[in-house]
Amino acid sequence: MTPAAPHGQLDQFFLLSHDLFCCIDLDGRMLQVNPAFENLLGYTADELLGKKAVKVIDKRDHALIEAMLARLVAGLEVATFEVRARSVARSLHWLEVDPSRGDGVVYVVARVVTERKRVEEQLWRTQQLFEIVGETALIGGWYVDLDEGRPIWSDEVCRIHGVTPGYQPSYEDAVGFYAPASKPRIKACFVACCEQGIDFDEALEIITRDHQTLCVRVIGKAVRDGDGNVIRVQGSTQDITASKATERQLQLLERSVESSTNGMLIVEAGHADLPIVYVNTAFERITGYTRQEVRGRNCRFLQGEDTDPRTVKQLRQAIVAESEVHVVIRNYRRGGAPFWNDLYISPVRDEAGQVTHFIGVQNDISEQREYQAQLAYNASHDALTGLPNRMLLTQRLEQGCMLARRYQRHLAVLFVDLDDFKPINDTLGHEVGDFILVEVAKRLEEELRPWDTIARFGGDEFVVLLPDLAHENDVIQVVERILNRLATPYWQRGSELRITASIGVAMSDGTISDPVQLIQQADLAMYKAKRRGRNTCQWYTEDLNRKVSERVSLRNALQQAIEQEQFELYFQPQMHGLSGRVIGVEALIRWHHPERGFIPPGDFIGLAEDTGQIIPVSDWVLATACRVAKQLNALGHGPITMAVNVSPMHFQRPGFLKAIEQVLEESGLAPHLLELELTEGVLMDSAEQAIQALQGLRQLGVHVALDDFGTGFSSLSYLKRLPINRIKIDRSFVRDVITDRHDAAIIDGVVAMAGKMGLEVLVEGVETAEQFGYLAQRRCDYFQGYYFARPMPLSDLRAFLASPPAIAAPEALMPSS
Numbered sequence: 064m065t066p067a068a069p070h071g072q073l074d075q076f077f078l079l080s081h082d083l084f085c086c087i088d089l090d091g092r093m094l095q096v097n098p099a100f101e102n103l104l105g106y107t108a109d110e111l112l113g114k115k116a117v118k119v120i121d122k123r124d125h126a127l128i129e130a131m132l133a134r135l136v137a138g139l140e141v142a143t144f145e146v147r148a149r150s151v152a153r154s155l156h157w158l159e160v161d162p163s164r165g166d167g168v169v170y171v172v173a174r175v176v177t178e179r180k181r182v183e184e185q186l187w188r189t190q191q192l193f194e195i196v197g198e199t200a201l202i203g204g205w206y207v208d209l210d211e212g213r214p215i216w217s218d219e220v221c222r223i224h225g226v227t228p229g230y231q232p233s234y235e236d237a238v239g240f241y242a243p244a245s246k247p248r249i250k251a252c253f254v255a256c257c258e259q260g261i262d263f264d265e266a267l268e269i270i271t272r273d274h275q276t277l278c279v280r281v282i283g284k285a286v287r288d289g290d291g292n293v294i295r296v297q298g299s300t301q302d303i304t305a306s307k308a309t310e311r312q313l314q315l316l317e318r319s320v321e322s323s324t325n326g327m328l329i330v331e332a333g334h335a336d337l338p339i340v341y342v343n344t345a346f347e348r349i350t351g352y353t354r355q356e357v358r359g360r361n362c363r364f365l366q367g368e369d370t371d372p373r374t375v376k377q378l379r380q381a382i383v384a385e386s387e388v389h390v391v392i393r394n395y396r397r398g399g400a401p402f403w404n405d406l407y408i409s410p411v412r413d414e415a416g417q418v419t420h421f422i423g424v425q426n427d428i429s430e431q432r433e434y435q436a437q438l439a440y441n442a443s444h445d446a447l448t449g450l451p452n453r454m455l456l457t458q459r460l461e462q463g464c465m466l467a468r469r470y471q472r473h474l475a476v477l478f479v480d481l482d483d484f485k486p487i488n489d490t491l492g493h494e495v496g497d498f499i500l501v502e503v504a505k506r507l508e509e510e511l512r513p514w515d516t517i518a519r520f521g522g523d524e525f526v527v528l529l530p531d532l533a534h535e536n537d538v539i540q541v542v543e544r545i546l547n548r549l550a551t552p553y554w555q556r557g558s559e560l561r562i563t564a565s566i567g568v569a570m571s572d573g574t575i576s577d578p579v580q581l582i583q584q585a586d587l588a589m590y591k592a593k594r595r596g597r598n599t600c601q602w603y604t605e606d607l608n609r610k611v612s613e614r615v616s617l618r619n620a621l622q623q624a625i626e627q628e629q630f631e632l633y634f635q636p637q638m639h640g641l642s643g644r645v646i647g648v649e650a651l652i653r654w655h656h657p658e659r660g661f662i663p664p665g666d667f668i669g670l671a672e673d674t675g676q677i678i679p680v681s682d683w684v685l686a687t688a689c690r691v692a693k694q695l696n697a698l699g700h701g702p703i704t705m706a707v708n709v710s711p712m713h714f715q716r717p718g719f720l721k722a723i724e725q726v727l728e729e730s731g732l733a734p735h736l737l738e739l740e741l742t743e744g745v746l747m748d749s750a751e752q753a754i755q756a757l758q759g760l761r762q763l764g765v766h767v768a769l770d771d772f773g774t775g776f777s778s779l780s781y782l783k784r785l786p787i788n789r790i791k792i793d794r795s796f797v798r799d800v801i802t803d804r805h806d807a808a809i810i811d812g813v814v815a816m817a818g819k820m821g822l823e824v825l826v827e828g829v830e831t832a833e834q835f836g837y838l839a840q841r842r843c844d845y846f847q848g849y850y851f852a853r854p855m856p857l858s859d860l861r862a863f864l865a866s867p868p869a870i871a872a873p874e875a876l877m878p879s880s
């Protein structure tokens with residue numbers, strides 16, 4: 064060190080001071096430095112003197128030095144300032160510089176403040192960090208020294224309360240920020256902390272200076288002195304408004320999920336086994352498993368033997384594809400009971416789009432399914448017998464045909480119709496009728512194979528499908544079995560009932576284009592079986608088909624006949640035996656077909672009944688017959704009754720009585736001159752209704768004759784109740800009356816009975832004088848038949864009435880025995 068001219072004590076100070084001294088010229092060159100300067104910066108004075116002072120100053124602070132010099136040169140004051148100096152070893156020292164202007168020089172006193180700077184910087188950094196934490200976590204710190212009793216708030220606490228940083232409230236001010244509901248709580252907590260040292264951690268509400276309600280978490284801790292006395296309460300206040308809202312929302316979500324009627328489950332996607340991490344209460348209720356039991360397990364424990372593997376596969380595929388899926392799957396409850404689970408599964412993705420979970424929403428739709436199944440069952444089954452109905456039959460028939468075709472087998476269709484079911488139903492009641500139908504269904508089921516189909520086709524009609532027959536003949540045994548089984552007695556409430564069936568059979572190898580035709584064919588065959596005497600079966604043949612097509616063309620022709628009035632009425636006289644007088648005529652319809660010629664009524668009346676065409680035909684017959692009767696009665700041959708055949712359909716039609724009344728009115732015929740001929744069958748079919756209608760006719764004054772008597776099975780007690788005027792004994796009893804004593808006995812019986820009941824008897828079909836003589840002797844009064852006259856057109860009838868042929872007296876005709 065090269066000291067300048069010594070100045071006594073001042074020099075000593077210069078030499079010994081810990082502060083750095085330096086004298087620089089106005090250009091900034093160092094002129095003098097003290098030993099402290101040299102020591103700190105590691106330079107010798109020689110190395111420094113004459114050099115610019117900035118040599119020892121960090122580059123960042125060169126400007127400060129320049130500015131200082133400029134100000135001093137300009138004669139201005141320079142306040143103390145800090146610069147960074149660099150030692151020869153490049154270490155950094157903070158210097159507090161206090162420059163002053165001398166004569167042509169600048170004196171610089173510098174104090175090393177590196178340590179202070181470090182502490183300051185650290186404090187600053189700590190403060191910064193504290194600020195960052197406060198601002199980002201919205202947490203502020205506070206304390207209350209108990210001897211002072213005044214809270215000290217950090218800036219963040221101020222910000223939370225909506226006051227400017229630096230605000231220092233009194234205890235009352237601080238408590239005053241709390242919402243009314245929270246105030247008692249914070250006071251109690253604070254007092255407990257002060258007095259008993261009980262720490263607290265509370266979520267409370269404050270109202271900020273700008274009137275916002277915030278939710279804050281206030282944590283307070285007691286600080287004790289060496290004696291254990293609480294001297295301070297300190298803690299933090301955190302604005303948790305947002306997180307509280309989120310928490311509330313989460314709670315709401317959780318409560319919603321928990322109170323949902325749908326079962327919910329969440330599985331973790333990260334694990335290969337997709338373990339369940341959450342299930343809600345509804346899941347527990349539906350499945351019967353508790354959440355503890357299912358947590359960590361894969362959902363497959365809900366599956367069972369009836370679970371459709373295709374549905375499981377569909378679920379797996381959706382999970383692999385991380386896509387949504389909706390299935391209805393057969394699941395099992397804890398106790399093993401199955402249920403239908405309507406299940407939606409959706410992937411849950413995180414912010415990065417990664418699937419972290421799958422959420423399942425499920426619903427037990429078993430009841431709905433059962434209801435649907437019941438509906439489907441009801442739609443395809445007969446309610447009374449539980450058998451498939453027509454709709455299901457058609458489907459099975461189509462399937463059967465397809466299988467027969469594919470495997471070259473035979474399919475048989477049996478049309479089973481119960482014989483005389485209707486009278487049983489009508490006379491014994493529907494309860495008995497229903498019992499028989501149910502019993503028949505049961506017996507059919509017992510006689511057939513499980514894969515055969517038995518359907519209820521209509522009232523008392525059943526259709527049986529026998530698919531998969533190797534030979535056509537196999538069906539014969541089945542039909543015989545069915546006929547026998549159905550014919551065995553039925554016992555209902557101790558009474559024996561008997562019923563038989565007629566069966567029509569149609570066969571196919573499945574190649575038929577419209578399978579339903581098989582039912583029609585079997586139906587036709589069944590009708591033939593009925594005609595052949597019932598309790599039998601009949602096979603459908605092409606010949607039968609031909610007859611059916613004839614019927615179809617006949618029906619069309621009949622329609623034309625109605626429209627073109629191709630009908631004519633013939634009249635057959637009815638005679639009084641003793642006097643030989645014509646007492647009436649029977650109107651009999653004739654059809655003159657333009658191409659086919661004469662078609663007898665027996666060939667078309669039945670068909671017209673079946674098709675409903677009988678109604679217009681009957682109307683025409685009635686109107687024509689009444690008109691003719693009116694004319695005949697005007698001829699002066701005495702009263703002549705007009706007998707008209709009434710078809711069952713016509714008779715049973717609502718408005719029948721009205722129609723008769725009207726036709727009488729239009730023709731002007733006296734009602735007692737009209738005689739309606741009804742067969743036993745008509746009256747038996749719906750007895751009570753028939754009796755009512757007959758009473759109506761009687762009130763009108765119209766006569767009624769019971770036609771074809773003896774061919775049906777009228778019970779005498781029933782006959783007694785019928786308001787009729789005459790019985791017509793069927794011609795079948797007349798044919799052999801002379802030779803067959805049974806027929807004679809029947810006629811005797813009928814005549815006697817009719818006499819007792821006050822009924823007239825007319826014998827039909829008298830063809831010979833012998834028959835007439837015999838019957839006349841048996842007290843039959845009235846006759847009709849070829850012996851007297853054949854049915855004839857109106858013109859011939861007029862001539863007949865004008866000069867009726869003489870009839871020999873009955874005694875003279877008697878065979879000489």
Ligand SMILES: Nc1nc2c(ncn2[C@@H]2O[C@@H]3COP(=O)(O)O[C@H]4[C@@H](O)[C@H](n5cnc6c(=O)[nH]c(N)nc65)O[C@@H]4COP(=O)(O)O[C@H]3[C@H]2O)c(=O)[nH]1
Pocket residue numbers: 635650651652663664665668684708709710740770771794827828829830847848849850854
């Ligand atoms: N073998 C034989 N037959 C005799 C004798 N006397 C009369 N006949 C025939 O016996 C049938 C009597 O009519 P029915 O029993 O009411 O039987 C009638 C009746 O049930 C029905 N019918 C005829 N005309 C009508 C009608 O206008 N309306 C309705 N609903 N049915 C009718 O057609 C059936 C047949 O009529 P038809 O062929 O005209 O046959 C008539 C008649 O020609 C005889 O001595 N010997």
